[in-house]
Amino acid sequence: MKVKVGVNGYGTIGKRVAYAVTKQDDMELIGVTKTKPDFEAYRARELGIPVYAASEEFLPRFEKAGFEVAGTLNDLLNEVDVIVDATPGGMGAKNKVLYEKAGVKAIFQGGEKATTAEVSFVAQANYEKASGKDYVRVVSCNTTGLTRTLSVIQEYIDYVYAVMIRRAADPNDAKRGPVNAITPSVTVPSHHGPDVQTVIPINIETSAFVVPTTLMHVHSIMVELKKPVEAKDVVDIFENTTRVLLFEKEKGFDSTAQLIEFARDLHREWNNLYEIAVWKESVSVRGNRLFYIQAVHQESDVVPENIDAIRAMFEMAEKWESIRKTNESLGILR
Ligand SMILES: NC(=O)C1=CN([C@@H]2O[C@H](COP(=O)(O)OP(=O)(O)OC[C@H]3O[C@@H](n4cnc5c(N)ncnc54)[C@H](OP(=O)(O)O)[C@@H]3O)[C@@H](O)[C@H]2O)C=CC1
Ligand SMILES: O=C(OP(=O)(O)O)[C@H](O)COP(=O)(O)O
Structure with missing residues (x-):
C-alpha cells in the first residue's frame, strides 16, 4: 500500500x-x-x-x-x-x-x-x-546543512562556532532583490545554533549575515576539539557521509557558481544540489581547532x-x- x-x-x-x-x-x-x-x-x-x-x-x-x-x-x-x-x-x-x-x-x-x-x-x-x-x-536548509556534517564528527566536538553567510533570496524571488547590502543578524546566536540543538545535543554558537546572492548559503565552521583528530580523518568521514560531497578548488570549484553548474551538468531537476558541498581544501586542523567551509543549496537540501x-x-x-x-x-x- x-x-x-x-x-x-x-x-x-x-x-x-x-x-x-x-x-x-x-x-x-x-x-x-x-x-x-x-x-x-x-x-x-x-x-x-x-x-x-x-x-x-x-x-x-x-x-x-x-x-x-x-x-x-x-x-x-x-x-x-x-x-x-x-x-x-x-x-x-x-x-x-x-x-x-x-x-x-x-x-x-x-x-x-x-x-x-x-x-x-x-x-x-x-x-x-x-x-x-x-x-x-x-x-531549515542551513540547520540541515550544519547537522549533516556536525553529527558525524560529534564525538570530537567540544564547541562549535559557525558563521552563516546567507543568500538574500531564492532565484525566482524578485521581491527581495537585488539587494546591495550585507545584513547581519545582530544578536548572537542567530537562530541556527539553537535550531541545531533541537536535533543533536552539541555546544554551538552561530552568527549570520545575509549577502546579495541567490546561489546557496555558505558556512564557515570552527570546531574546538574534545579529542585530537587529523584533517585527513575528517575528510575520510565526510567522504563516507551520505548527502555530503567534497569539492576541490583545485578542480575549478572556486565558488557557489561552479557548484550550481555542477548540478546543472548532472541534469538535476531545477539544478538541485541535495548534498551539502564541503570544500576539501578547507578541512584543516590547527592545534585543537578544526576548520571547514561548506555550501548549502537552500532550495533542495x-x-x-x-x-x-x-x-x-x-x-x-x-x-x-x-x-x-x-x-x-x-x-x-x-
Ligand atoms: N526557500 C528556502 O530556501 C527554504 C525554505 N524553507 C522553509 O520552507 C517553507 C516554505 O518556504 P518556500 O518554499 O521558500 O516559500 P515560497 O514562498 O517559495 O512558497 C510558499 C508557497 O506557499 C503558498 N502559500 C502562500 N499563502 C498560502 C496560504 N494562505 N495557504 C497555502 N499556501 C499558501 C504559496 O502559494 P502560491 O504560489 O499559490 O501563492 C507559495 O507558493 C518555509 O517554512 C521556509 O522557511 C526551508 C528550507 C529552505
Ligand atoms: O531556511 C532557510 O534559511 P535559514 O536557515 O537561514 O532560516 C531558507 O533559506 C529560507 O530562508 P529565508 O527565511 O531567508 O526565506
Whole structure:
C-alpha cells in the first residue's frame, strides 16, 4: 500500500517535495494547493498533478481564470494520509488545527518553530525519533546543512562556532532583490545554533549575515576539539557521509557558481544540489581547532529529508533503507 501524500504550498520547497514524492514507489502524490492560478498552477496541471485551492477564499481567483480546481485544502485533507506543509514560515503552525481536525499527519518546514511539531528532523541524525509520530518538522536548509556534517564528527566536538553567510533570496524571488547590502543578524546566536540543538545535543554558537546572492548559503565552521583528530580523518568521514560531497578548488570549484553548474551538468531537476558541498581544501586542523567551509543549496537540501520523514512517521522502513531508497530515487550521489 502506498502512502497518500498532499502538499500544501506549492512554492520553492513544495514543488520539489511534490516531485520527489512522485519518484517514490511507496508513495502517491494526491494533490497540491495553490492560492492563485499562476504559471506554477498550470504547470502542475500539465504534469497531471491535481491542484486544490489553498482555502475557500481563493476559489474566486480560479473561477475567474476558468481554472478548474480539484477542490479546496479541506477536500485534499480528506484524501491523504499525510500533508507536507510548505507554506511561508509561520503559516504552518496556523494550519496545524486543520490537520488535527482532519486527523492527518503533517510535516512542517524550518520556517516553523520547533514547538509546532513533536520532533525536529534530519534523517541521518535522528530518523528513529520521528518513528510513528504525527507531527514532524524538517529543520531549515542551513540547520540541515550544519547537522549533516556536525553529527558525524560529534564525538570530537567540544564547541562549535559557525558563521552563516546567507543568500538574500531564492532565484525566482524578485521581491527581495537585488539587494546591495550585507545584513547581519545582530544578536548572537542567530537562530541556527539553537535550531541545531533541537536535533543533536552539541555546544554551538552561530552568527549570520545575509549577502546579495541567490546561489546557496555558505558556512564557515570552527570546531574546538574534545579529542585530537587529523584533517585527513575528517575528510575520510565526510567522504563516507551520505548527502555530503567534497569539492576541490583545485578542480575549478572556486565558488557557489561552479557548484550550481555542477548540478546543472548532472541534469538535476531545477539544478538541485541535495548534498551539502564541503570544500576539501578547507578541512584543516590547527592545534585543537578544526576548520571547514561548506555550501548549502537552500532550495533542495531539505527535500530528501521530507521523504524520509514520511517513511519514519509511517514506520515504512528502517533508517538506512529509507535513506538508500530516497537517495537512489533522486540520483543523490552518496
Ligand atoms: N526557500 C528556502 O530556501 C527554504 C525554505 N524553507 C522553509 O520552507 C517553507 C516554505 O518556504 P518556500 O518554499 O521558500 O516559500 P515560497 O514562498 O517559495 O512558497 C510558499 C508557497 O506557499 C503558498 N502559500 C502562500 N499563502 C498560502 C496560504 N494562505 N495557504 C497555502 N499556501 C499558501 C504559496 O502559494 P502560491 O504560489 O499559490 O501563492 C507559495 O507558493 C518555509 O517554512 C521556509 O522557511 C526551508 C528550507 C529552505
Ligand atoms: O531556511 C532557510 O534559511 P535559514 O536557515 O537561514 O532560516 C531558507 O533559506 C529560507 O530562508 P529565508 O527565511 O531567508 O526565506
